[in-house]
Amino acid sequence: MESQMKVQETGEDSRSQTSSTVSLSELRIVLLGFRFAGKSSAGNKILGCKRFELKRTAQCVTRQGEVAGRRITVVEAPGWFVNQTFEGSTEFSKQEIVLSVTKCPPGPHCLLLVINVGSKFKAKQRKAVEKHLKLFPERVWSHTLVLFTHGDWLRDTPIEQHIKIKGEDLQWLVEKCGNRYHVLNNMNRSDKTQVTELLEKIEKMVAANSGGYFEIDRRILQEVEEKRRTEVERAETRRMKVQKQREDIRAKIG
Structure with a gap:
């Protein structure tokens, strides 16, 4: 009942819900993370067609579509290089990252932190992610899910084992996001369940947030x-x- 009340208060059109999940007719998503991590490809995968150009962008890009009966809005924010510090990001890029959550009013249900599963993630990368996310209030982490791209790189290795092998920095990130993560494999184009499972995980997170969205x-x-x-x-x-x-x-x- 509490979840239902919250959904109504935030203006969401809820189709069905339980104590552990809430099914929404609209989902608003922001893609954050390193450059060349696959944010644009992830956006296209989620929307089911090529809506994002596969090129670097200095400003936020917003695209929409309908997926599995839901209206989906995806915002891609500018990224930063994998070896770049927070201090190395331009003020304009930092401002665009902050403004990204205003591009899908009244606010995103989920921020997907996009990580190339095959790229390094050590103390330097952890610090850069942490500082960029500090552009937002601390509560942003309860609305954030780690999205691993290039899932084909894993081959037969379970993502849980990969996270453990990568070490404490990646483990810290996953734990900081409430152990919420998902893997996308763009090489497997026929597997439609990748996206539906991601949307279900997002809806579960929305339910955990009492049906709310992130508002700066x-x-x-x-x-x-x-x-x-x-x-x-x-x-x-x-x-x-x-x-x-x-x-x-x-x-x-x-």
Whole structure:
């Protein structure tokens, strides 16, 4: 009953639910993580068709579709290089990451932290992930699920064994996300259950969050928007200054 009340309060159209899961007619998802980890491919896999271009993007990209009777909105946020520190990310990228959760109003049900299952994940990568996620309030972790891509790389190794072999840093990440994880294998195009199982895991997480979605604090959003406005104004000032200098040079030559 509590879950049902929460769903209604947040404006979700619930089709059916139990104490452990909630089935929604709409799901809103944000893809976060390293560059070249397969975020765009994951978005296409989830939506069942090519909606995301497989190229680097500096800004958030939003795509929608209908999957298994659900309206799905997927937002891809800009990523960071696997060997890059948080400090190495541009302010613009950090702002876009924060704003990504506003691209699917009123907020995402799930943030998928995309990790290439074959890439390294040591202390440096853990620290980068942790600091980028600190752009959000701590409660973001209760809405986050680790999505391992390139599942074909595992061959016959169970993902649980792989996580154990990788060591404490990857184990920390999975535990930080409440031991919620899923594997996508894009090489196995005929297996439709990969996506339906992922959506079911997301719905289970939504139920654990009392049917709620992640909504960023208004204060944080205002700070980011103010920084963005300031940067735009500075860029415009620089542009006008350069334009005036060129006009002065032309006047002297003429």
